Amino acid sequence: MIVIEHCAVATVDGAGTEFEEGHVVVQGDRIVAVGPGTYQGAGGTRVDGTGCLATPGLVNTHHHLYQWATRALAQQEILFGWLTELYPVWARIDAGTVHAAASAGLAQLALSGCTTTTDHHYVFPRDGGDLLGAEIDAAAEVGLRFHPTRGSMDLSVKDGGLPPDSVVEDTDAALAATKAAIDRFHDPSPGAMVRIAVAPCSPFSVTPRLMREAADLARAEGVRLHTHLAETVEEESYCREVHGCTPVEYAERLGWLGPDVWLAHAVHLDDGAVARLGATGTGVAHCPSSNGRLGAGIARVRDLLDAGAPVGLGVDGAASQEAGQLGPELRQAMYLARLRGGPAALTARESLMLGTMGGARCLGRADELGSLEPGKLADIALWRLDGLGHAGIADPVAALVFGPPATLRLLLVGGRAVVQDGVLSTVDEAVVAAALTKSARSLREPR
Numbered sequence: 001m002i003v004i005e006h007c008a009v010a011t012v013d014g015a016g017t018e019f020e021e022g023h024v025v026v027q028g029d030r031i032v033a034v035g036p037g038t039y040q041g042a043g044g045t046r047v048d049g050t051g052c053l054a055t056p057g058l059v060n061t062h063h064h065l066y067q068w069a070t071r072a073l074a075q076q077e078i079l080f081g082w083l084t085e086l087y088p089v090w091a092r093i094d095a096g097t098v099h100a101a102a103s104a105g106l107a108q109l110a111l112s113g114c115t116t117t118t119d120h121h122y123v124f125p126r127d128g129g130d131l132l133g134a135e136i137d138a139a140a141e142v143g144l145r146f147h148p149t150r151g152s153m154d155l156s157v158k159d160g161g162l163p164p165d166s167v168v169e170d171t172d173a174a175l176a177a178t179k180a181a182i183d184r185f186h187d188p189s190p191g192a193m194v195r196i197a198v199a200p201c202s203p204f205s206v207t208p209r210l211m212r213e214a215a216d217l218a219r220a221e222g223v224r225l226h227t228h229l230a231e232t233v234e235e236e237s238y239c240r241e242v243h244g245c246t247p248v249e250y251a252e253r254l255g256w257l258g259p260d261v262w263l264a265h266a267v268h269l270d271d272g273a274v275a276r277l278g279a280t281g282t283g284v285a286h287c288p289s290s291n292g293r294l295g296a297g298i299a300r301v302r303d304l305l306d307a308g309a310p311v312g313l314g315v316d317g318a319a320s321q322e323a324g325q326l327g328p329e330l331r332q333a334m335y336l337a338r339l340r341g342g343p344a345a346l347t348a349r350e351s352l353m354l355g356t357m358g359g360a361r362c363l364g365r366a367d368e369l370g371s372l373e374p375g376k377l378a379d380i381a382l383w384r385l386d387g388l389g390h391a392g393i394a395d396p397v398a399a400l401v402f403g404p405p406a407t408l409r410l411l412l413v414g415g416r417a418v419v420q421d422g423v424l425s426t427v428d429e430a431v432v433a434a435a436l437t438k439s440a441r442s443l444r445e446p447r
């Protein structure tokens, strides 16, 4: 049993319950008590949270972990130019690169308060080895709850797509490998540490047939669906030209709207599209920093929330969001919403909700993750707010969201300590960084 006490608590439950000073009690991998004041029970390991804020662990809804090894390339490009420059570099990844990059990306996520992350892996070079296995190993080593997706691309330049032949797969082979990944890794049981989703990459790199059959496969297997959609104006032009409709209309035509789907970005939506995402319960992974990095636009987060769509936060791949930290995305999301809709467009508490419960809804885990409530999994971030950056801010949630990136007193995943006093307790940060440096160099300077 672990008793975290003397800290502020933001539960992010349905009523937005908060305690100025409260406690959270963990037994095994579950939360067993949350309340005001000190915990009256005896025993357990006591964690003094004085000067800290306890929140649910953050949930990252979009990433490409392998990209951690290809950062700061194509620095001034829009999405299509950026992809065109990076595809040939990505064609050289293998299991070693993916393990090094994923370890680094996951470690950085943990240090920024993230306890559950997805990953959208869609580049499978022919002789690359066991790429999904490599990143699942990395997640087990770092200690994060992991929802990797088996991505895919089957539409190359010669068929009117964007990627070169070297990074796409045959349609049937991609579907078979996706099925195999579900059989091998997906754990549907309560408290699962690994769940798989199905994730063809984007309208300009995937055939309609792969989109349709991937949706059929996911629904037959009872797993979720993920893809990139409506990220840029260029993608919208592509869809109008090739399919005669908007990206959201295209997705709906293929059976890709619904409560088992979450879409990365969804920046360029008309009113009808916002309404359809809300009505169908389709989730959105909002990636504010990546959208800024690529100059893609500002998503209609306020409108999506008002329409009832689940919205989570994503760091996106590190090749288009080099910082790779989820904590600071709370502030980025709030700022972008306000740039679009004024200073009342998104509150600090709504932003925290996006990063926790919103993400849990996108990943289909709202019953187990996303809030601090008895019975839920013990995925908890205990943020230090008594240092120079936050001292004196009376409202701890505002301190976390408006203030500078906070360090962690403690990060628990399923009751296990992954970060303690700002340091990873599971892997050695210096070893992870050194392996990454080596992998990144090998991708830049191929033999």
Ligand SMILES: [Zn+2]
Binding pocket: 062, 063, 064, 120, 228, 264, 316, 317
């Ligand atoms: Zn992405």
